[in-house]
Amino acid sequence: QVQLVESGGGLVQPGGSLRLSCAASGSIGSFSLMGWYRSPPGKQRELVATMAKGGHINYVDSVKGRFTISSDNAKNTVYLQMNSLKPEDTAAYYCYMVALDVYWGQGTQVTVSS
Numbered sequence: 123q124v125q126l127v128e129s130g131g132g133l134v135q136p137g138g139s140l141r142l143s144c145a146a147s148g149s150i151g152s153f154s155l156m157g158w159y160r161s162p163p164g165k166q167r168e169l170v171a172t173m174a175k176g177g178h179i180n181y182v183d184s185v186k187g188r189f190t191i192s193s194d195n196a197k198n199t200v201y202l203q204m205n206s207l208k209p210e211d212t213a214a215y216y217c218y219m220v221a222l223d224v225y226w227g228q229g230t231q232v233t234v235s236s
Contacts, residue, residue: 126219128227130142134207136235139204141202141203142201142215144217145197146200153219154175154220157169158172158202160232167216188204212233
């Protein structure tokens with residue numbers, strides 16, 4: 123089993139920044155992929171960013187150049203640095219990990235509004 127705990131969401135003005143964190147614990151030795159999804163209000167869930175065990179990273183086009191996914195292996199934590207935030211980035215953000223199975227965090231709300 124893997125446990126994922128997100129933090130760092132909140133309310134921010136357009137153009138602002140937030141950093142989301144996802145701390146992993148449990149049987150993470152078989153980890154192959156980690157990343158972030160988001161669920162905007164009234165819209166389908168969207169894959170935001172992924173980081174493979176070998177370091178390969180992917181972003182959805184709408185966040186390229188603004189969001190950065192990174193990890194601290196010593197802390198078993200993955201981060202999502204979000205800059206130049208826009209109202210359309212408003213969503214519940216979920217961390218996930220593929221480690222023989224797919225695991226999800228509880229989600230953290232990001233609201234971009236003036």
